[in-house]
Amino acid sequence: MTLFGGNDKVRKNLSRRRYAPYLMYAPAALLIFAVTIYPLLYSLYMSFHFWELGGEYLGHAFVGLSNYISVLTNPDFYNSIKMTVVYTLGAVTLELLIGIGLFLALRRPIRGIGIYRSIIFIPMIVAPVAAGTIWRILYDPDYGIINQFLSMLGLPTVLWLADPKTALLSVMLVDVWQWTPFIVLFLVAGFQALPKEPFESAQIDGASLWQELRYITLPLLSPVIVAVTILRLIEAFKTMDTIFIMTWGGPGTATEVISVFTYKLGFRYMKTAEAAATSFIVLVAISLLLLIWTKFVRFER
């Protein structure tokens, strides 16, 4: 009796298992569809129509590819691509160089690392808006502590954010400040997950420090380095808030990365449809980055 009852319950559950998982999946899927996929499709529709904020009375006529054409013939668009590439590659390269260097110095277990970790993690959780504000105060040409420090050392002062030549580097350095610790911590976590045997046998074989780094640590860690690089590239590509706060894309268009360019196009010049077209070009670009990522990191689950 109990045996049959139990079997019935199991069988009932097995049959129910067909739709219950879908029931769990449905709320997320519906929400993502309604608030992400549908707006994206709407945006695609907008990009092929006339659409200007405040120009609704003009209607939304089908204009074919003309929004895409005006974006692709806009020199500021190419400038923003250049700025995005320089910003992203520049910031991430600096972060990797400093991050890997620091990781190599810190890879052995260190007593009291917890306290340091608490401190160096803090820049990462600071709101980008607040980080931008902090650095605008530090970069101030007249009162900023950085220039005062330079002049104290007898060095020439720099205009930082106000000079088109240094503005992009200045905003990049904020990213470096916020995210280099992440790379260090990521690499340390990856290093600690590595098997210990190769290191032990290297020690027994009397490998030098350089040999150990060159032939064991870095090769074993390369997937972790690749993963953190791609992660950082994607995040840096999205950077917008700090630039918004510090320079608003200026001076001129010296720090106008693609997100800032798109924002200005859509919300300042009210060319909503062109902004939608630009955002689709961005989406294609970022999808290509994703393809590269999935080549390195597999998702079997």
Next chain:
Amino acid sequence: MGLVKFGRINLKHMWPHLILIGISAASFFPIVWMFLTSIKNPLDVYVVPPKWVFTPVIDNYARAFRETKFGENIINSFIVSLASTLISVFVGSLAAYSMARFKVGGAYGPVGLLTLRIMPPIVPIIPIFILYRTIGLYGSLQGLILLYSVFNLPTVILMMISFFVKIPREIEEAAYLDGCSEIQTFMRIILPLSMFGLTATAAFIFILCWNEFLFAVILTAEATKTAPVALFGFITHLGIPAGPVSAIGVLMIIPVVIIFLIFQTYIVRGLTAPYIEKI
């Protein structure tokens, strides 16, 4: 000889600490400087060379609350961040469980989520702005909560999958034999077992919501401004009133630092675990 060796070992042990002190100083100095600026008298802010010793004042904080609606803004931020975190962690965990255990969404589900996760926020905000104005969600806290909840779902799902796959299947099979349905098993067995992952994810998402700026600046009205939007409002393109904005910046940073210090281990693991384990 022994003494020299002792000295060398000591030095060898010291230099990682020196490096760490250096990075800590570089990481922390800007925040310390912001705090010092926030408790300076307006006259002391613009002094060359900068003053290190001064009489601290709370005028900047008082101004932030008296002359602006920063009190309201920070309450808005709390409401939006808390509600969005609860919704996205709950909805996201359900979906993550169905994907981790029952492979709903197939092999490309996680890849699709990743595409959404890496999409720059400027891409969806243009149509959402138009749609929100049409359906009347523009300028409401509910609209912002909906947006934050949904846009953090991919992150929640990807993080929670990495925690769920580690739970041994036997536990769930035992629950099924005892007559639990999938939903019951999830609520009574899986969720309590995943407290670590849930806390990590929730703390992380809360911080993301608290710091979010672009959606908020585009979609909020005067009464629904969040703290980052208020801070941005203080900054003109010509200049920046250093004292008051520092005070606001400090007030914005304090809650996330407290959350971080409480949930540190969770957040650090949550940030690195999903990637480290895949390798």
